[in-house]
Amino acid sequence: MRALVYNGPRDVSVEEVPDAAIEAPTDVVIKVTSTNICGSDLHMFEGRTTVEEGKVLGHENMGIVTEVGSGVTRLKEGDRVVLPFNIGCGHCRNCQRGKTAFCLEVNPGFAGGAFGFADMGPYDGGQAEYLRVPFADFNALRLPGGTEHELDFAMLSDIFPTGWHGTRLAGLEPGDSVTIMGAGPVGLMAALSARIQGADQIYVVDQQADRLALAERAGATPVDFSKGDPVEQIMEATKGVGTDRGVEAVGWQAHDHSGTETPAGTLDTLVDVVRATGGIGVVGIFPLADPNGPDPLMQKGRMDFPYGTFWMKGLSMATGQADVKRYNRQLRDLIIAGKADPSFIVSQELSLDQAVEGYEHFDARDDGWTKVVLHP
Numbered sequence: 001m002r003a004l005v006y007n008g009p010r011d012v013s014v015e016e017v018p019d020a021a022i023e024a025p026t027d028v029v030i031k032v033t034s035t036n037i038c039g040s041d042l043h044m045f046e047g048r049t050t051v052e053e054g055k056v057l058g059h060e061n062m063g064i065v066t067e068v069g070s071g072v073t074r075l076k077e078g079d080r081v082v083l084p085f086n087i088g089c090g091h092c093r094n095c096q097r098g099k100t101a102f103c104l105e106v107n108p109g110f111a112g113g114a115f116g117f118a119d120m121g122p123y124d125g126g127q128a129e130y131l132r133v134p135f136a137d138f139n140a141l142r143l144p145g146g147t148e149h150e151l152d153f154a155m156l157s158d159i160f161p162t163g164w165h166g167t168r169l170a171g172l173e174p175g176d177s178v179t180i181m182g183a184g185p186v187g188l189m190a191a192l193s194a195r196i197q198g199a200d201q202i203y204v205v206d207q208q209a210d211r212l213a214l215a216e217r218a219g220a221t222p223v224d225f226s227k228g229d230p231v232e233q234i235m236e237a238t239k240g241v242g243t244d245r246g247v248e249a250v251g252w253q254a255h256d257h258s259g260t261e262t263p264a265g266t267l268d269t270l271v272d273v274v275r276a277t278g279g280i281g282v283v284g285i286f287p288l289a290d291p292n293g294p295d296p297l298m299q300k301g302r303m304d305f306p307y308g309t310f311w312m313k314g315l316s317m318a319t320g321q322a323d324v325k326r327y328n329r330q331l332r333d334l335i336i337a338g339k340a341d342p343s344f345i346v347s348q349e350l351s352l353d354q355a356v357e358g359y360e361h362f363d364a365r366d367d368g369w370t371k372v373v374l375h376p
């Protein structure tokens, strides 16, 4: 089969690789119909992770079941499913408590496994014609048959639940105001989620005009950090009060207007704009270490964080990969009911053979490249 393979920094290619196959009785194989490129893929693409050469990337996958392992009971050939980017075993302590992003079984020595991802186990990704799905009864979410809502459902594999998770980690309640750092796909999904959950004011900070326009489309007030300090802009807009909640949706490769990386920049902003006793949810990725990165602290996985202000304001913060399975069923049903349209951010639908150009344009944050979906 053909698949998108990581060869090294800024070097990916579509290659012939061994077919995805059943390896355990609890596996299924799917024919991938949609698989997205994610901001998380870009950390790997840019050579800023330990992802190994030869890995098939792709953790935002959906498709049709083509092969069913002998131990699978709920799924059958022809079922249309979407897969959380996380792989969970379903029976460890964390999976049983709903913390499926921190499965203790699928990636021994580490809490958490995922498709096609650095440090997340030996699993290949789905930017490929076919994908092996471990513990398929537990991980696969069934979808209505046919092709309706293909792009909306494709957003259930990661970014819609992840944006939702950011707002839950922040403790958002109806009537709260929220500042979201980053208008990438995850930040935009956090804005959509905040709107659905009844947020009062939603501010989304970025400097990409096309992405800020989508934030406005999601019901948020765009804040362009190239036009001045976002703290000042939000303080002015809120008459000096700030917002109740904050969501970090950029990660450690955050940068200032000139492009210089400022790993703590987004958290600095949130600690300033979130009101005393408010909450911050961090879904942007911060790695164990970034040995090849430009920031000496972050090279060791540490950060210059304004802990004194954070403490004095009595703020709380929660972090981590999103437990997609905790939300994807309900979010699927919101899509079916016409109450959520996460595909509004999709800008390109490409074939697998166009995946390399998809990576290059999305990585450059080229104008009009807000979310890329591949149809292998």
Ligand code: NAD
Residues within 6 Å of the ligand: 038, 039, 040, 041, 042, 043, 158, 159, 162, 181, 182, 183, 184, 185, 186, 187, 205, 206, 207, 208, 211, 225, 249, 250, 251, 252, 253, 254, 255, 256, 265, 266, 282, 283, 284, 285, 320, 321, 322, 365
């Ligand atoms: P993206 O790279 O497409 O978007 C990031 C956006 O942040 C860009 O639009 C960029 O212009 C903006 N940005 C950069 N510096 C900024 C700053 N200082 N202030 C405000 N905005 C700034 O990525 P994405 O797909 O939206 O993902 C965002 C982050 O979420 C990434 O770190 C990704 O790895 C992570 N992620 C986490 C999970 C999870 O489960 N926790 C899941 C998916 C993605």
Ligand code: ZN
Residues within 6 Å of the ligand: 038, 039, 040, 041, 059, 060, 085, 158, 159
């Ligand atoms: Zn992703």
